[in-house]
Amino acid sequence: GFATATQSNKVTIGLIPADGIGREVIPAARQVLESLPKSETSPRFEFIHLDAGFEHFQKHGVALPEETLARLRGECQGALFGAVSSPSHKVAGYSSPIVALRKHLDLYANVRPVASVAGSGQKQLDMLIIRENTECLYIKQERIETDANGLKVAWADRKISEYASRRAGLMAFNMALMRDKLRSNIPASERLWQGKPKVTIIHKSNVLSITDGLWRETVRGVKESNPAYAGVDMDEQLVDSMVYRMFREPEAFDVVVAPNLYGDIISDGAAALVGSLGLVPSANVGDNFVVGEPVHGSAPDIAGQQKANPIAAIRSAGLLLEHMGYSGDASRIYQAVDGVLREGQIKTPDLGGKSTTQEVTDAVCKRL
């Protein structure tokens, strides 16, 4: 089981910077959590530094140490993960630690909000991507053979289960209702999304009629079998059309639910719409544990230079709090970030500015 919080509101967070700019943005997120104003109901944080990553693999032969998993399970209520580098050639024995973490902790939904900040000059959108996080091609069942002509033939298994599809679908419909409720608190004129809540199912069942067929029917079934979701609209998009439509009419989407790989691709696409991958957070959510994770990679080209945008990691810390039940503190973080973006003065190079990681972090902390 996972460690549970005590009455004292003590919350232990595992920090896993991993590679590259992960080592800059995770400390930034920590600073923001520590700068939250203290109240009786707010959490008192303790942080544990934990190892993982490709560089760790190169030094110690393991990308996700047993100890990291054990301490997450035994001592932490949640974690923040930085980013991993990908080897530029096949490296025997190496396997992505974030994919392993999702699997070992059964973090079955990857929740990725992509929203523009009013007044920031970004394209207007407010989308929540729910990415199934445990199967599809990410099960990594692969093998290689040699054919009759001595040429290689490689195979990978793609798995889509009713069980995982339903969990992802439930998360999507629940989040659609939750977002609708939150929206009702803001004046109608300021709402980006005006209609009924909506879930858009992504698939490619015109080619993958059995696997994506099961995905699509199962997610549809979540709504059809539950009267609580009667007020949520449902539609669908083929993954290729989705990438097209998202760029043409991003305002047409509310909650989007996708199998693992499509969700990976779509969330990077959505990040381009808000101007930078450095802005987009995610939470890997399970029934008992949450790992916040910026959507960006380890960016070795800019690592160690204070050029990394810390906002994705900071917002991921907000998502972590939100999914741990501290939505008030999460809101504070989101609003502080939005304030900095709206003002538009202090920004890292990915947004066309010259500020450092530290300067952006300090600016967010000042607004908490």
Add this chain to the structure above:
Amino acid sequence: GFATATQSNKVTIGLIPADGIGREVIPAARQVLESLPKSETSPRFEFIHLDAGFEHFQKHGVALPEETLARLRGECQGALFGAVSSPSHKVAGYSSPIVALRKHLDLYANVRPVASVAGSGQKQLDMLIIRENTECLYIKQERIETDANGLKVAWADRKISEYASRRAGLMAFNMALMRDKLRSNIPASERLWQGKPKVTIIHKSNVLSITDGLWRETVRGVKESNPAYAGVDMDEQLVDSMVYRMFREPEAFDVVVAPNLYGDIISDGAAALVGSLGLVPSANVGDNFVVGEPVHGSAPDIAGQQKANPIAAIRSAGLLLEHMGYSGDASRIYQAVDGVLREGQIKTPDLGGKSTTQEVTDAVCKRL
């Protein structure tokens, strides 16, 4: 074997409109081919109408009739395919006819040029996507089981072979050289792509180390084992990053080569950059046969209303000619289309205009 052209330059083209707006854009492409000025070296066309599609399946129980395949093989030098509708629910026995056509005629590369037209207000880019066209998840080997709890679990096989990867890689490097040669004919100041020719390999080998690892190493090997490609630069992008980078810096790409599904997704994304899927053509190319095919779908919502943009299909007819060796006639078509787009007066609703399919087609024909 395939039918070969006679000395009289007679070329027989199979026309397969299939579903929805396919029935409007294929006749438009035919009209353009028939309007090409006749010279001694230009082809004399004969057209054969052939059936396929979801609507044909609904009426006759077969999506790609044997007769269509037999006549393509026996009587045609090339074909134009319109678009297929996707059933909105699983339909027993139905399988996409375009996927089947690619497989049966061994059309192993799907060539998709996406380029802006100077002076048309489009984002500046000039990209050629080479999509492997025969394997990956498109082999459609799927099955479904029931687990111990009575829940369904579905599986699909993803195949990546050295054989198919090499053919796609060769096509990519050859096209890079060809494009470089064509560029040398236009004044440097008018060239969108200024550097050495470049091939960008798309993969996701950080997760799919065996299948995408084989893809990546095989395509890299095409360059490394052939001195003819020494002058072609090579780089790579993870598929998720590619969707992001493509939107941020589309001018950074020359030739892009991708496994089947990634290529499908990326080409729809690229279409959004030039303003409409209604502009993007493709050619399904094999060693003995070519099928031109607009990248867009059957668009049932606008079918039969003269609203469809015929340009993707018209450009696909150009690609068909180009890959059949009639590059002069192909250029005429491309230039006529570019002229219409640059002028910007006559355009269908997808581009913000009010012209009909017929009006756009006539405008192109007038400029041939």
